[in-house]
Amino acid sequence: MKTKLYAFIPLVILIVIGLFFAIELRKGPSKMPSVMINRPMPEFVLQPILEDQEPFAFSDLSGQVSLVNIFGSWCAACVVEHPVLMRLAHREGVAIYGVAWRDTAIDASNWLQKYGNPYRKIGLDAESLLAIDLGVTGAPETFLVDKSGNIRFKQVGPISNQAWEQTIKPMILLLEAEE
Amino acid sequence: MTRILILFTIIISFGFNQALAVLPHEQLSDPVLEQRAREVSKNLRCVVCQNQSIDDSNAQLAADMRKLVRARIVAGDSNEQVTQHIVDRYGNFVLMRPPLKQSTFALWFGPLGFVLIGGLVFWQSSKRNRSASKQNPKTKIAQDPQIDEIMKKLRK
Numbered sequence: 001m002k003t004k005l006y007a008f009i010p011l012v013i014l015i016v017i018g019l020f021f022a023i024e025l026r027k028g029p030s031k032m033p034s035v036m037i038n039r040p041m042p043e044f045v046l047q048p049i050l051e052d053q054e055p056f057a058f059s060d061l062s063g064q065v066s067l068v069n070i071f072g073s074w075c076a077a078c079v080v081e082h083p084v085l086m087r088l089a090h091r092e093g094v095a096i097y098g099v100a101w102r103d104t105a106i107d108a109s110n111w112l113q114k115y116g117n118p119y120r121k122i123g124l125d126a127e128s129l130l131a132i133d134l135g136v137t138g139a140p141e142t143f144l145v146d147k148s149g150n151i152r153f154k155q156v157g158p159i160s161n162q163a164w165e166q167t168i169k170p171m172i173l174l175l176e177a178e179e
Numbered sequence: 180m181t182r183i184l185i186l187f188t189i190i191i192s193f194g195f196n197q198a199l200a201v202l203p204h205e206q207l208s209d210p211v212l213e214q215r216a217r218e219v220s221k222n223l224r225c226v227v228c229q230n231q232s233i234d235d236s237n238a239q240l241a242a243d244m245r246k247l248v249r250a251r252i253v254a255g256d257s258n259e260q261v262t263q264h265i266v267d268r269y270g271n272f273v274l275m276r277p278p279l280k281q282s283t284f285a286l287w288f289g290p291l292g293f294v295l296i297g298g299l300v301f302w303q304s305s306k307r308n309r310s311a312s313k314q315n316p317k318t319k320i321a322q323d324p325q326i327d328e329i330m331k332k333l334r335k
Contacts, residue, residue: 035270128243135268
């Protein structure tokens with residue numbers, strides 16, 4: 001009888017390992033912790049997408065708490081996120097900057113005309129230069145940047161109302177209070 | 180003939196596989212630098228596709244990362260510097276072969292540990308079996324008249 005119980009040990013171990021893989025593999029690379037948190041925003045200068053605007057550069061972010069949102073006119077999840085960004089920009093007064101990632105100036109402009117423009121400035125990153133510098137793996141991704149230009153939080157995927165209320169808004173309030 | 184054909188197809192398809200992702204216009208004119216770029220790229224994970232290196236991924240982000248790798252090699256970075264540049268931004272996850280260090284110790288030596296444990300269990304149980312069969316060789320079988328009968332029939 002004792003030996004019979006022992007015989008089940010490998011099975012139990014197998015089930016435990018199987019469950020571990022089933023859970024961990026489902027997470028996918030987008031759930032990896034970012035190594036960019038608490039690091040300075042990389043220096044960049046991106047060309048504008050609308051002709052009447054200036055380039056969007058690192059220096060635009062200094063002295064304020066801001067959100068840098070990676071989007072693209074090709075990105076389906078960005079359409080889902082867009083109403084939230086519009087509300088944050090126009091009702092809550094959040095400084096949001098846009099990076100049109102792997103996009104063209106024309107496509108991005110048309111997209112913003114269709115859905116509205118929540119961004120103070122928009123830079124075009126057609127060849128992923130800033131995206132790779134930020135360790136971006138997909139769109140949308142949003143970086144919360146503090147007054148001294150450090151990345152303090154990264155939202156992977158659309159900002160939901162819940163993520164805004166429970167995580168990002170409290171963090172912005174804290175960072176606003178920082179010197 | 181069929182075998183030769185299959186072998187031929189496999190070799191051809193391997194060739195195509197390699198040529199697919201890295202497009203001709205991406206490649207560096209200097210073959211030595213291009214070779215280094217390929218080596219670096221093969222160890223960098225495509226972050227939008229699972230378990231493919233940027234060298235054999237067709238994803239656009241992988242193409243942009245290949246471009247960056249080549250730009251940095253041309254600018255004079257060593258292979259290690261280029262790899263580190265990407266790791267600084269994406270973490271160790273971006274490496275196809277995780278580095279050997281304290282946090283990845285279990286990853287590298289875990290399998291060896293399991294083999295050792297398995298071997299130990301196997302050794303112990305086989306030792307027990309051996310000593311058991313020495314102490315009472317064939318006793319049970321010999322005592323059962325029915326099995327005796329069957330064994331006799333089988334031997335005939």
